[in-house]
Amino acid sequence: MTTKVENVRKVFGDFEALKSVSVSIEEGEFIAILGPSGCGKTTLLRLIAGFEEPTAGSIYIDNNLVGNENHVKPPELRNIGMVFQSFALWPHMKIYDQVEFPIIHHSSTPDRIKSNRKKRMETVLKLVGLSDLSERRPNELSGGQKQRVALARAIAHEPSLLLMDEPLSSLDAELREEMRKEIQILHRKTKSTILYVTHDQGEALAMADRMVIMKDGAIEQIGTPEDIYLRPNTSFVASFVSKAILIPGSWEGSVFYPDAAPDNEWDGKCIASAFKENGTYPVRPDEWIMSKKFSGIQVVINNALYQGREIHYSATDQTGLTVNMITPISERYEIGDKVSIQKTGTKVVSVTSTTAR
Known part of the structure; x- marks a missing residue:
């Protein structure tokens, strides 16, 4: 029935x-x-x-x-x-x-x-x-x-x-x-x-x-x-359910290059066509990794919430876009710290290949 x-x-x-x-x-x-x-x-x-x-x-x-x-x-x-x-x-x-x-x-x-x-x-x-x-x-x-x-x-x-x-x-x-x-x-x-x-x-x-x-x-x-x-199909589903942030950038087939870090290459095989059409990529808070060393999107930490086994960070990039991140308790940063963030699975391409695009 x-x-x-x-x-x-x-x-x-x-x-x-x-x-x-x-x-x-x-x-x-x-x-x-x-x-x-x-x-x-x-x-x-x-x-x-x-x-x-x-x-x-x-x-x-x-x-x-x-x-x-x-x-x-x-x-x-x-x-x-x-x-x-x-x-x-x-x-x-x-x-x-x-x-x-x-x-x-x-x-x-x-x-x-x-x-x-x-x-x-x-x-x-x-x-x-x-x-x-x-x-x-x-x-x-x-x-x-x-x-x-x-x-x-x-x-x-x-x-x-x-x-x-x-x-x-x-x-x-x-x-x-x-x-x-x-x-x-x-x-x-x-x-x-x-x-x-x-x-x-x-x-x-x-x-x-x-x-x-x-x-x-x-x-x-x-x-x-x-x-x-x-695998959200729309921007609303991505932000409402997954709490994802939409990162602007450019698509080449199933590969995405974020505007704020054009040498970062993200796999987009499972990303819905709606995001490719509007030039964005949805990234959940749990998909980010943070460091002061590697090449990525440059952000400034403006808030940190201690949650026991993890810390919820909020940061802002140079365009004013707010990015939320979840990291293990072992990774500690202070408010005001400047860090780089990458999506998990990021491939960093050479300056030459980036320019050629």
């Missing part, structure tokens, strides 16, 4: 929130929709959930049409589970009752689950580590425990599609790390199909099978976390 979004547009008055978006989600797949605020990712999620109706295009769940401009199936008739940013737990209900609610009331709950409700409840509560807390109410739980309740309630009736709208954004940093692992374990054990909306690059890279990168209501790139991070 798959979920398909085909050429979906959504217009609010004069504002086009989604511009002909298409994406397909395979059964058991974990898809993360990533983008900055206002890019349309939550609007897309709400359309799939049935909270909004598309202006154009079609949405299919389990290969059944659930929404187009002429027909919208309401959320309660779609075989989905939903985890909200605010948890959305009922304050008067015990945890057991919260999780049991969709099993009893959801129209898509399989008969085998309804007829073995108690066993299903035991399985789900054990899966999320709430077996001993089932008689508590939400005000007696921590933030992480509330999140587990929301997850248990969403999966209790075995939905075809589990939708998550920035579910970890209200948690502190340490708890977010813990809950990432919990959601990954839950995905592996249940083999649920998950559509996960976030603006956090780390979450998407760590958890997803594939990522959908959005900007201004359109999809910029779809791919595995490794493809997105290492």
Whole structure:
């Protein structure tokens, strides 16, 4: 069973929130929709959930049409589970009752689950580590425990599609790390199909099978976390996900020569054509090496952040371009130091060959 979004547009008055978006989600797949605020990712999620109706295009769940401009199936008739940013737990209900609610009331709950409700409840509560807390109410739980309740309630009736709208954004940093692992374990054990909306690059890279990168209501790139991070197709994806800086220079086939160090030769076989067309090369902070000795781009260190095992440096070249770099703790530089930086794998060519170009 798959979920398909085909050429979906959504217009609010004069504002086009989604511009002909298409994406397909395979059964058991974990898809993360990533983008900055206002890019349309939550609007897309709400359309799939049935909270909004598309202006154009079609949405299919389990290969059944659930929404187009002429027909919208309401959320309660779609075989989905939903985890909200605010948890959305009922304050008067015990945890057991919260999780049991969709099993009893959801129209898509399989008969085998309804007829073995108690066993299903035991399985789900054990899966999320709430077996001993089932008689508590939400005000007696921590933030992480509330999140587990929301997850248990969403999966209790075995939905075809589990939708998550920035579910970890209200948690502190340490708890977010813990809950990432919990959601990954839950995905592996249940083999649920998950559509996960976030603006956090780390979450998407760590958890997803594939990522959908959005900007201004359109999809910029779809791919595995490794493809997105290492092989961005656009300047936006490079800067937003990889935190890459775009270095200006000239291309000769698949070889790049940075303007600030024309004797440096960079291999560009895996660089997307969009960068070759605009004369730039994306370099991530972890791709730089620094020295006061070799030939490279000359920069001045203007900031350093100690991060335990590594140091994050910020430097400026002679044109005013800011470059961010990550180096091991063994490499120490001071603010104001003048250093040369090279991209890893740089080949230094002779002055003669550079001139000949």
